[in-house]
Amino acid sequence: MLTLFIQDLQAPGSLLRLTVLAILLCSLVCGIIGAYVLAKRCSYVVGAVSHSLLGGIGLARFCQLQKGMTWFSPMLGAVLAALLVAGIISILTLRKQQREDSVLSAIWALGMALGLSFIYAMPGYPQDLQSYLFGNILLVSRQDLLWMGALNVVIILFVLLFHKRLVCLCFNEEWLRLRGCRTGLFNFLLYALISLTVVMLSQLVGVVLCLALLVLPVAAVANFCRSLPLIMLCGVLVSLAASMSGLMLSYQYDLPTGATIVEIIAAVYLFCVAAKFILGKIRVTQQKKA
Amino acid sequence: MKAQSEKPVIDVQNVCFRYGEQEVLHSINLQVYQGDFVVLVGPNGGGKTTLLRLILGLLKPGFGKIRVLGRSPRRASPQLGYVPQSLQFDPEFPANVLDIVLMGRVERSLFGPYKKTDRQVALECLQQVGLQDLAKRPFAALSGGQRQRILIAQALACEPELLLLDEPNANLDAVGTQTVYELLRQLNQKLTIVLVSHNLNTVESYASHVVCVNHTAEMHCLDDMRQDAKEEDWTRLRHGASCPLNSVSETLPYCSNCVRNNPCPASRAFLYK
Numbered sequence: 001m002l003t004l005f006i007q008d009l010q011a012p013g014s015l016l017r018l019t020v021l022a023i024l025l026c027s028l029v030c031g032i033i034g035a036y037v038l039a040k041r042c043s044y045v046v047g048a049v050s051h052s053l054l055g056g057i058g059l060a061r062f063c064q065l066q067k068g069m070t071w072f073s074p075m076l077g078a079v080l081a082a083l084l085v086a087g088i089i090s091i092l093t094l095r096k097q098q099r100e101d102s103v104l105s106a107i108w109a110l111g112m113a114l115g116l117s118f119i120y121a122m123p124g125y126p127q128d129l130q131s132y133l134f135g136n137i138l139l140v141s142r143q144d145l146l147w148m149g150a151l152n153v154v155i156i157l158f159v160l161l162f163h164k165r166l167v168c169l170c171f172n173e174e175w176l177r178l179r180g181c182r183t184g185l186f187n188f189l190l191y192a193l194i195s196l197t198v199v200m201l202s203q204l205v206g207v208v209l210c211l212a213l214l215v216l217p218v219a220a221v222a223n224f225c226r227s228l229p230l231i232m233l234c235g236v237l238v239s240l241a242a243s244m245s246g247l248m249l250s251y252q253y254d255l256p257t258g259a260t261i262v263e264i265i266a267a268v269y270l271f272c273v274a275a276k277f278i279l280g281k282i283r284v285t286q287q288k289k290a
Numbered sequence: 291m292k293a294q295s296e297k298p299v300i301d302v303q304n305v306c307f308r309y310g311e312q313e314v315l316h317s318i319n320l321q322v323y324q325g326d327f328v329v330l331v332g333p334n335g336g337g338k339t340t341l342l343r344l345i346l347g348l349l350k351p352g353f354g355k356i357r358v359l360g361r362s363p364r365r366a367s368p369q370l371g372y373v374p375q376s377l378q379f380d381p382e383f384p385a386n387v388l389d390i391v392l393m394g395r396v397e398r399s400l401f402g403p404y405k406k407t408d409r410q411v412a413l414e415c416l417q418q419v420g421l422q423d424l425a426k427r428p429f430a431a432l433s434g435g436q437r438q439r440i441l442i443a444q445a446l447a448c449e450p451e452l453l454l455l456d457e458p459n460a461n462l463d464a465v466g467t468q469t470v471y472e473l474l475r476q477l478n479q480k481l482t483i484v485l486v487s488h489n490l491n492t493v494e495s496y497a498s499h500v501v502c503v504n505h506t507a508e509m510h511c512l513d514d515m516r517q518d519a520k521e522e523d524w525t526r527l528r529h530g531a532s533c534p535l536n537s538v539s540e541t542l543p544y545c546s547n548c549v550r551n552n553p554c555p556a557s558r559a560f561l562y563k
Contacts, residue, residue: 035384038384039380039383039384160402161401161402163403164392164403164404165396167389167393168393171379171380171383171390172378172379172393174348174374175372177348177367178346178347178367178368178370178372179367179396179397179448180367180368180397181396222384225384226384226385226386226430227384227385227386227389228384228385228389231384
């Protein structure tokens with residue numbers, strides 16, 4: 001059935017192997033960071049960050065093409081935009097100085113608008129815009145992969161060191177502050193990690209769709225798991241399985257990869273919601289009988 | 291009465307606080323001593339919670355001085371056990387009961403997971419609130435009363451010298467409230483307790499002092515009032531009376547030890563509204 005995919009994977013020097021490796025790395029952080037997003041209820045932050053990346057990417061492309069700054073890669077632009085946005089969100093929303101949803105909406109729209117303006121300023125319609133918006137996992141380079149690997153190491157180390165504080169931060173920021181922790185810093189660091197994860201995922205499925213990849217797998221498993229480490233583990237497995245099957249299907253049948261992956265994850269999520277509902281009904285009827 | 295030489299654990303001197311233009315608290319003086327059970331009562335918007343947050347160091351006074359355990363509130367906050375209102379949490383938070391209680395130990399070590407001793411202390415605290423059997427239960431599956439007791443256990447896990455509670459009975463029924471206050475009475479043998487409450491009737495028999503807070507504040511020593519007040523006043527206080535603050539203020543004239551130059555701020559609010 002998947003003969004084409006398997007053939008190409010086994011071919012010597014196959015680029016498909018890089019893609020599979022990228023999916024592996026993405027799924028790992030997806031499950032871990034996604035669990036914090038779920039616990040902190042900040043999936044709207046993910047949306048705002050991902051759309052604002054386009055601003056950074058647009059600026060980088062503009063500088064590269066128009067100003068001859070070859071070192072300013074779109075990836076670097078995206079990382080800078082992500083960190084900037086993480087900083088802005090954590091400063092403006094800490095201590096409830098501004099309404100969080102207003103801040104996020106502004107960033108969401110402004111980032112997108114800036115990106116479009118930069119792209120418009122370039123001669124012709126840049127070919128790669130499509131791949132930034134909707135991702136192109138099949139074009140992952142070795143350099144991208146190294147960068148993803150490094151980010152994975154950073155995120156996993158940070159989580160191993162500070163997991164308990166991050167959980168506390170998600171549960172009650174004020175409480176953590178009273179214990180003597182510098183919550184402003186940790187709040188920023190958590191948002192920064194979320195933003196960098198978004199940059200990574202945008203490679204896979206593009207800035208428009210990466211919200212789904214970070215939010216839906218953990219939301220699906222949270223229907224059945226009640227502890228955060230378990231949600232992380234199952235989240236990693238679900239996103240890995242969904243991304244891999246999405247990649248295989250799209251490769252075999254020539255479908256857009258990002259969209260296929262997101263559709264599969266959404267289907268898993270809907271299935272989990274329905275399963276929980278039905279299991280609940282069955283339990284109630286059994287209790288009535290007993 | 292406390293010996294005058296003893297230092298207060300909470301010392302609030304001439305504190306004023308305003309949110310923007312509106313002054314919420316004016317010239318507050320308050321001394322809480324070791325072993326006291328102090329209840330802050332007053333109308334909505336009177337500034338009870340603001341006063342609690344000032345003591346915690348979550349807000350800074352615009353004027354005046356606050357010392358907690360002889361230090362600034364910000365410095366003292368790790369020694370304070372704070373029990374926030376349980377309504378403000380995500381009820382679906384993915385954690386079990388032990389995880390929540392363990393949060394009280396979060397700053398005990400800088401890095402890595404909780405230590406074995408942290409788990410032991412957390413389990414002991416759960417035992418103290420009588421919920422040791424629920425350690426593995428998801429937080430989302432608890433009743434309101436259980437959740438409140440878990441949050442008390444969380445505060446106890448900090449090994450505090452002072453316990454501050456913000457409306458612990460906000461969403462509890464009579465039985466739940468009773469359980470929580472019985473627990474607080476036991477804890478009061480070792481800890482100083484300050485709690486914010488809407489309803490004085492339910493805490494009156496547990497508290498040693500009542501602070502009426504409404505823009506200004508005045509402290510009444512209930513132990514002295516119990517000695518001085520006539521029995522029928524207390525009957526009215528416990529039952530019948532429609533407004534708890536009113537009933538307190540009516541019994542206040544019998545309180546010989548409260549130096550009262552001004553009428554109680556809370557009673558003024560209720561009498562001349």
